[in-house]
Amino acid sequence: MKKAIYPGSFDPITKGHYDIIERSSKIFDEVVIVLMNNPGKQALFSVEERLEMIKQTCTSLHNVSFDIGEGLTVHYAKSKEANVMIRGIRAVQDYEYELRNATANMWLDPKIETCFFMAKPEYSFLSSSSVKEIASFGGDVSKFVNPFVIEKLQEKFKK
Numbered sequence: 607m608k609k610a611i612y613p614g615s616f617d618p619i620t621k622g623h624y625d626i627i628e629r630s631s632k633i634f635d636e637v638v639i640v641l642m643n644n645p646g647k648q649a650l651f652s653v654e655e656r657l658e659m660i661k662q663t664c665t666s667l668h669n670v671s672f673d674i675g676e677g678l679t680v681h682y683a684k685s686k687e688a689n690v691m692i693r694g695i696r697a698v699q700d701y702e703y704e705l706r707n708a709t710a711n712m713w714l715d716p717k718i719e720t721c722f723f724m725a726k727p728e729y730s731f732l733s734s735s736s737v738k739e740i741a742s743f744g745g746d747v748s749k750f751v752n753p754f755v756i757e758k759l760q761e762k763f764k765k
């Protein structure tokens with residue numbers, strides 16, 4: 607059975623993330639979306655809120671499950687007996703960052719492969735940060751996130 611993990615911050619999950627999840631779920635038998643809890647990284651949403659938005663966004667994908675991880679992603683992958691890590695690439699900036707991480711991970715555990723998916727052109731400039739910025743000024747983000755996430759963003763920025 608081919609099992610892959612898709613680690614990330616998902617603060618919040620966007621349609622760009624969802625596209626990668628849907629495409630990878632057709633290739634792997636099981637995909638685990640792992641919300642990597644990095645206490646050093648300031649997030650808008652709590653881990654629980656982010657996980658809830660991931661679940662709501664992915665309800666129709668039956669071979670996709672969810673988890674929270676901590677520490678090094680290669681250690682997490684090994685503990686779950688997954689030997690593939692999925693990442694998305696939007697532009698050259700992502701390539702440099704992802705190359706650095708994938709190379710470090712190869713040193714840490716050569717048995718674990720990083721598998722890259724190129725972003726769909728319509729999502730190639732979409733990031734969780736831009737969604738948060740647009741939403742914070744009351745802009746329309748319905749092209750980028752699902753309705754449940756819009757509600758959560760509105761709640762956050764009302765306060």
Ligand code: ADP
Pocket residue numbers: 613614615616617620621622623626692693694695696700724725726729730731732733734
């Ligand atoms: P991280 O903090 O680990 O980069 P993110 O949630 O920002 O977490 O992203 C997780 C992965 O999804 C990364 O590989 C990132 O490049 C990818 N990704 C983010 N947004 C998109 C998008 N719009 N299209 C394709 N891949 C994306």
